[in-house]
Amino acid sequence: DIQVTQSPSSLSASVGDRVTITCQASQDISDHLNWYQQKPGKAPQLLIYDASILERGAPSRFSGSYSGTHFNFTVSSVQPEDFATYYCQQFQNLPRMCIFGQGTRLENK
Amino acid sequence: EVRLVESGGGLVKPGGSLRLSCEASGLTFSSYAMSWVRQVPGKGLEWVSGISGSGNIRHYAESVKGRFTISRDNSKNTLDLQMNSLGVDDTAVYYCTKDRARAFDVWGQGTVVSVSS
Numbered sequence: 565d566i567q568v569t570q571s572p573s574s575l576s577a578s579v580g581d582r583v584t585i586t587c588q589a590s591q592d593i594s595d596h597l598n599w600y601q602q603k604p605g606k607a608p609q610l611l612i613y614d615a616s617i618l619e620r621g622a623p624s625r626f627s628g629s630y631s632g633t634h635f636n637f638t639v640s641s642v643q644p645e646d647f648a649t650y651y652c653q654q655f656q657n658l659p660r661m662c663i664f665g666q667g668t669r670l671e672n673k
Numbered sequence: 674e675v676r677l678v679e680s681g682g683g684l685v686k687p688g689g690s691l692r693l694s695c696e697a698s699g700l701t702f703s704s705y706a707m708s709w710v711r712q713v714p715g716k717g718l719e720w721v722s723g724i725s726g727s728g729n730i731r732h733y734a735e736s737v738k739g740r741f742t743i744s745r746d747n748s749k750n751t752l753d754l755q756m757n758s759l760g761v762d763d764t765a766v767y768y769c770t771k772d773r774a775r776a777f778d779v780w781g782q783g784t785v786v787s788v789s790s
Contacts, residue, residue, distance in 0.1 A: 598776040598777075600777075602718075607780035607781065607782060613775075614774075614775075619778070654775075655776075659732075661720065662723070664718040664719065664720065666717055
């Protein structure tokens with residue numbers, strides 16, 4: 565089975581900072597990785613799909629990229645509403661299953 | 674606007690059963706695969722089960738295989754999760770999600786399942 569390792573588990577930043585979260589896949593998954601934001605007491609929200617495509621309605625300060633099995637999620641300029649937990653997620657076909665990363669809590673420094 | 678509303682959560686004793694439901698609106702329901710994702714309070718997300726748009730293909734996480742059954746009624750736009758032999762580790766918020774290719778693009782608000790004696 566494919567494993568996904570997300571880091572860091574927590575991150576402190578100030579408004580205006582640029583931050584990056586990473587997910588490392590244990591094998592080649594092409595661009596099949598998505599990123600979600602979750603605020604306390606709320607359901608997760610899809611931000612980036614297929615590694616780098618911005619979901620409709622998501623702010624353009626969010627971006628994703630990848631090289632091989634290494635995936636990055638970047639917030640170019642953190643806004644107050646961005647303090648939340650972020651998850652990566654990958655779907656594998658054989659066997660059909662879904663894996664979430666461990667999550668990264670973005671906190672206000 | 675696509676909307677998913679879960680129901681059926683509650684308190685159940687270990688070994689008991691519970692049936693969750695999700696009512697979908699604002700979409701051609703039968704066109705989309707659907708899934709259940711759960712989250713233990715204060716912990717991360719765990720995919721539980723998924724079902725194809727027609728309902729004839731189902732997948733389960735190893736942690737629930739043989740105990741949970743996912744189903745759907747496309748005439749009523751509903752998705753269900755029958756949960757049997759519940760254990761304390763099944764305590765979580767359960768989310769209904771709409772699948773789009775390999776992502777979950779719409780989520781319900783969640784329903785809380787508590788397994789405790």
